[in-house]
Amino acid sequence: MVVCKVAILGNDIDAQRGVKALWDTGAMCTCISTQLATELGLLPDDYGWVNGANNKPFRAPIYSVQLKMGHFVIPYLRVYGLPMDGQENDVIIGMDVMVKGDLSITNYEGKTVLSFREPSISRIDYVEDLRKYDQMHKVYMKSKNEKCPCGSRKKWINCHGKKS
Numbered sequence: 136m137v138v139c140k141v142a143i144l145g146n147d148i149d150a151q152r153g154v155k156a157l158w159d160t161g162a163m164c165t166c167i168s169t170q171l172a173t174e175l176g177l178l179p180d181d182y183g184w185v186n187g188a189n190n191k192p193f194r195a196p197i198y199s200v201q202l203k204m205g206h207f208v209i210p211y212l213r214v215y216g217l218p219m220d221g222q223e224n225d226v227i228i229g230m231d232v233m234v235k236g237d238l239s240i241t242n243y244e245g246k247t248v249l250s251f252r253e254p255s256i257s258r259i260d261y262v263e264d265l266r267k268y269d270q271m272h273k274v275y276m277k278s279k280n281e282k283c284p285c286g287s288r289k290k291w292i293n294c295h296g297k298k299s
């Protein structure tokens with residue numbers, strides 16, 4: 136759960152109150168609660184069919200908004216209005232926003248960290264990272280005096296081999 140701000144186009148986004156947002160990789164489009172839409176005074180531009188939680192399609196209002204999360208601002212975004220009664224969040228961040236940057240969820244040392252950056256700045260491949268990690272910690276066990284593959288120019292035994 137993150138805090139974000141939603142505003143009508145042309146309004147000062149920083150003046151809005153923060154609302155809770157849920158990241159949902161299963162959602163194609165970003166949605167806001169119809170309650171929040173009413174509070175902001177949003178009027179629908181259009182209506183579109185969306186699949187509800189019970190897989191029953193229904194017609195939902197579509198609003199044009201600005202959205203801000205941390206320093207990341209989307210100046211124009213089309214969002215669906217959904218009833219979110221009894222939910223903690225007022226926004227569901229969908230894939231349309233997630234593909235604008237890099238999203239990661241890590242659990243290092245038991246601490247879950249969700250991080251998002253925009254624009255995307257590099258490719259992250261955890262499988263490749265693991266392969267490199269394994270190489271540094273295991274493959275060189277036989278040749279302790281060879282240079283460490285991390286590029287430190289130290290012998291493996293005095294670098295990454297120290298810990299393993």
Ligand SMILES: [Zn+2]
Binds near residue numbers: 296
């Ligand atoms: Zn090393």
